[in-house]
Amino acid sequence: MKYVVAILTAMIFTTPALAQHKHGAKGPAGGPMEDVAGVHAELVADGTTVKFNILDEDSKPVATKQYSGSVLIVNGAERETVALSPSGDNALQGQAKKAIPAKAAITLMLKTDAGKSGQARFTR
Numbered sequence: 001m002k003y004v005v006a007i008l009t010a011m012i013f014t015t016p017a018l019a020q021h022k023h024g025a026k027g028p029a030g031g032p033m034e035d036v037a038g039v040h041a042e043l044v045a046d047g048t049t050v051k052f053n054i055l056d057e058d059s060k061p062v063a064t065k066q067y068s069g070s071v072l073i074v075n076g077a078e079r080e081t082v083a084l085s086p087s088g089d090n091a092l093q094g095q096a097k098k099a100i101p102a103k104a105a106i107t108l109m110l111k112t113d114a115g116k117s118g119q120a121r122f123t124r
Helices: 002-018
Strands: 032-036 039-046 049-055 068-075 078-087 091-095 105-111 117-123
Touching: 032 105, 032 117, 039 105, 049 068, 049 078, 049 105, 068 091
Parallel strands: none
Antiparallel strands: 032 039, 039 049, 049 091, 068 078, 068 105, 078 091, 105 117
């Protein structure tokens, strides 16, 4: 019985934290957003440009001057790795060799200025 009470208590207190952001939710610019390395990353891809807006838990812009990252773009058998560099105050951006297809799987590898790293997968 104590075990059941402990599990229910844990669920009650962790549910609000989990409800802050749904995976695949839309970001402020309308792109898919995922949690990675303690921040939210919103994918905004257009043509050959792949851009990630970096936001905090409250969807406020995060300075990306010291961030680094790369993406792996997979479309069927085609794969391309693109280096990302800071763009503006709160984004990372890179250029692919070809236009990024609508159904491409895009995996972001991100390292923050605090040294946290992680990865997240997006589908446009």
